[in-house]
Amino acid sequence: MREDAIPLQNETFWLCNCTLARCIENNVVEIISYECPSLEPIKCANGKQPVLLTDEMSCCPYYACDCDCEGWGSSHYITNDGLTYSFQGNCTYVLMEEITPQYNLKIYADNSNCDGTQSSSCARSIIVDYNSQAFALKSIQGGAELQCFLGGTPQTLPFDNNGVTVLNTGVYLVLEIAKIGVAVTYGATEFQIDLPYQYFGNNTQGQCGTCNNNQADDCMLPDGRLVESCSVMADYWQATNVYNPDCPVPLSLPFNLPKPVLIEQPCTTNSVCHLLRSSVFEECHQYVSPHRYYEGCLFDSCHMTNPAAECTSLQTYAMACAQFGVCIHWRNHTTICTSDCPVDKVYSPCGPVEPPTCMDSPHHIPVDKVIEGCFCPEGKKLFSKESGLCVDKCGCLDPAGVPREFGERFTHNCQECICMESTKTVMCKAKECSTAVPPICNSPGFVTINETNPEDPCCTTLSCRCDSSSCPVVDSSCQAGYQPVLTVPEGECCPQFTCEPKKVCVHEGVEYQPGQTVPLSECQECSCSWNVDPETQHYQIECNSVTCDVQCEPGFEYVRSDSDKCCGKCVQTHCIMNKNGTKMFLQHGAVWSPPGDTCERYTCTHIAGSFITTNYQIRCPPFDQSRCQPGTVQLAADGCCKVCVEKETGCKVEAVVDYIIHNKCQSEEKIALTYCQGDCNSYSKYSELGDSSCSCCQESHSTNRTVNLRCLNGDVVPYTYTHVEECSCSVTSCHKATSLSSRRRRSLRLAGV
Structure with missing residues (x-):
């Protein structure tokens, strides 16, 4: 009832302090005590501890169960009310949305194939849509790095704006909405969504089910119908307001999924699944049963090629144990699930979600939740959430990111700085330098320059320094066999040149390397040796008399004339011809016929110093033997043509x-x-003279x-x-x-x- 409204007769209304009043008549009011129902304990279906709340009027206490939705590995799910199922969808799905919008919160899972196989899918990112802000928590580089995106733009963590905080523990990304108590935790392939019943009780739907401590209605379709299997239900929660061109259309109801094959043993030889049932996690077994996590681990062992996929089941179970205050150092018992922390931080399975920092306000109340990650070692704390630096004492952070104590004075970038306790900031001013007296530079090549003072790098001083470009020009040319050598005497600036012998032979101004021929004399063979001349320090030229080769090939003869200074030469004396692979030698004027063919002739002619071989064929005149006297037919003297004595002219x-x-x-x-x-x-035959x-x-x-x-x-x-x-x-x-x-x-x- 409005404060300014007049109660009607017999109308009951709240007065104050959990007191009711009823209007009788004539301004008579009856005071009625508000009786609360008895406080009855309850058991949470999801295994969490009940929380004590008060009703809408903040008068009567009652127990309720906060909601906790989990997913890990190859799409293993636990609903808000603790119902377990598996779903291998490859699309973007609604994990949680409000049935009646009150806080404008929706959470999605973007699933894709794991390891490139079609038999398993993983949550590659979790999308949190709050008050028209879309945060995407993603694993990139194969899960080696976690990153937060806002509207598609990567954000520097920690992020704190518009009521949303995002932190990176080194193992998980944690998104918190403090106003409504929401916490979303995301690892490489696992997630956890914490929803307080106070704000979301009986008002959620999606793959995470309802938030009412009743597993019977968790498998609810978007149209409100219930199905027996949440694995069937999950496929119908495709995100309609997200562009998903490759999402398959769900099958029409009703349909039955094949029963999953029961896996009793891991499929890898070095499986870590057995640790869930071992003494490593024994302390947690009384709070959270490892059964569902063990089954998920076996499934991942047989359906995912990466052996480290089993680690997500152990990691998710350890996170559930941590919520009951059970911290287990399980990673020390594996070789494939080790943690990698920076050198200045240490690993802890139960560190604070919001580690304390030097910049925390005295009135800041951190989130009361522990999580696995990398934290400052004992005795140190973060300087600030943004810096990520662990410090022994709180103070200031200088421009180079180095922690400084309050009142500490130091030099940075040639500025004199001090850490101010009042503002927790560094104040700097330019350093003052003394005036330098210029020196006198008299030696050649030395000039006055302004350089950094070696005793005080922040100040400059004037000095005499060598500048070779100011040295006088010196002739550095040397004669053949010598090379210029540059030397700078100690204490001097300008170079001095001297000509020193080179390791070569020299003849008539030409240099020769060892082994090269030197044209010293026509009748001698000379070459540059490795022997050093003690006077010139050059290599010596060694010569030997030329040995004449008097052996000539067939058809030639060795002739030494007066014009030959050293050796004669082979002069051709015969025509040289090749007949059927055999060399023939003919003197000038000689005629030769091949055996068996007297009509083919080869002649040798010496013309102008050259021997020329001529080949011709004798052509016989027509021969009529009938005109011959008997017994007179014979070969002509040339041995080729037939001749005879004719009958009439014999x-x-x-x-x-x-x-x-x-x-x-x-x-x-x-x-x-x-x-x-x-x-x-x-x-x-006139062609054959004589x-x-x-x-x-x-x-x-x-x-x-x-x-x-x-x-x-x-x-x-x-x-x-x-x-x-x-x-x-x-x-x-x-x-x-x-x-x-x-x-x-x-x-x-x-x-x-």
């Missing part, structure tokens, strides 16, 4: 009647003089006859002449035959005078 005895004249004496009458005439096989063959028609049988000759003085003298009886062809000298024929023709002409 060699035979002819006669001429004429006088015989001898020494101016003449026969008294004409006498029949016989001779041989006719064709014979003759040839003369090579001719004559087959002449000559007498083969003759007799001597005597006749009287009368001389001019009247004397008669006898004269014997040859009378040819038979003729035949015989080889003779062509030149002689020509001469005889000429004389004979002349004799015949004289006879006709």
Whole structure:
């Protein structure tokens, strides 16, 4: 009822201090004591301890169960009311949302395939949407790093703005909304959502179920219907206001999922699942049963390729134990689940969610919750949440991030600083330096420069320093065989050059390296040696007389002329030809035919100092054997073409009647003089100088006859002449035959005078 409203008759209203009043009539009010129901203990279905609350009027106490939703590994879930199920969805799902919006809070899980397999899925990020702010808690680089994003932008932690705080313990990200008591914890593949019943009792739905300490209605669909299996229910809570193009459409109800295969043993040889049932966690067994975590560990052992996937079940169970004050150092019993903390921090399974810092306000009340992570060692605390530095004493943090005690004076970046206790900040001012007296620089190359004072790096001083660019120019050239050597005497600035011998040989201004040939003399072979000349310090040139090679190849002969200064040379003397792989050597003018082929000819000609081999083929004239006298067919003298004595023009005895004249004496009458005439096989090859063959028609049988000759003085003298009886062809000298024929023709002409 409004404060200014007038109560109606018989109307009951709150008066104050849990007191009721009832309007009787005529301004008569009856005071009624407010009776609270008896306080009855309850048992929380999720295993948590009940919390004591008061009703809406803050009058009557009652017990309630705060809600705790968990997920880990390959999508193992525990609802707000403690119901366990598994779900292998690959989409973005609603974990929790308000049935009737009061605090504008929604929490989503973005699931994707683990290890690249289709048989398991993990929560790769948890999205918390609060008052139109979308925080994404993600694991990146394969879970090696955790990061918080706000609206897609990565945030530097710790984050504290608009009522939301995000912390990183080194193992978990923790998002807190202090106003409504919400805490979301996220690891690489596990999460935990703590919701106070005071704000969210009987007003949640999603994959985490209801928040009413009743497991019977946890498997509720978005339309309010209940199904028997939460594994079926979970697929229908796809986030409708998040873009998920690859999300599969849920099957139409009703449908039955295949019963999961019961796994009794881990599938890896070095499994750590047995630790959940061992003495390592024995202290926690009375508070939280390890059964559901053990089953999840076995499933991950057989469905995920990374052996470290088993660690999430142990880590999640240890976090549940920590809520009951049971801190277990379980990681020391494994080799695959070790923790990596920075060198300045130590690992603890039950550290404070908000570690104390030097900057904490005296009125700050930290979250009363413990969590696994990396914390400052005993005796130290964080300087601030932002710095992450552990310090022995509280004070200031200098610009370099180094802790300073109150009142401490120090120098930073050439400024004199002090840590102020009143403001907990560092105050700095520029350092004052004394005036430097300039020195006198007289030596060549030295100049005055302003440099850092070695005794006080924050101040400068004037000094004489060497500047080689100001040195005078010096001629640094050396003759052949020498190299310039630069030396700077001690205490000087400018260089001095000297020419020192090089390790080379020198001849006529040219340098030679050891082993190189030196052209010293034509009749000597000279080279640069490794021997050092004691006077010049150069390598010495060593020479040997040239050995002439007088051996020449076939077809050449060694000739040394007056123009040759040292050695002669091989001069060609024959034509050299290759016939069927055999080298042939022909002298100038020689003719050669291959065996069995007398018609092919090779000749050698020496022209202008060169030997030229010429090859030609003899072409025979047409030959008709039918025109030959029998028995006269034979090869010509060249051994190539056939020749014969023709029947009509053959060699035979002819006669001429004429006088015989001898020494101016003449026969008294004409006498029949016989001779041989006719064709014979003759040839003369002008292509082969000096090579001719004559087959002449000559007498083969003759007799001597005597006749009287009368001389001019009247004397008669006898004269014997040859009378040819038979003729035949015989080889003779062509030149002689020509001469005889000429004389004979002349004799015949004289006879006709």
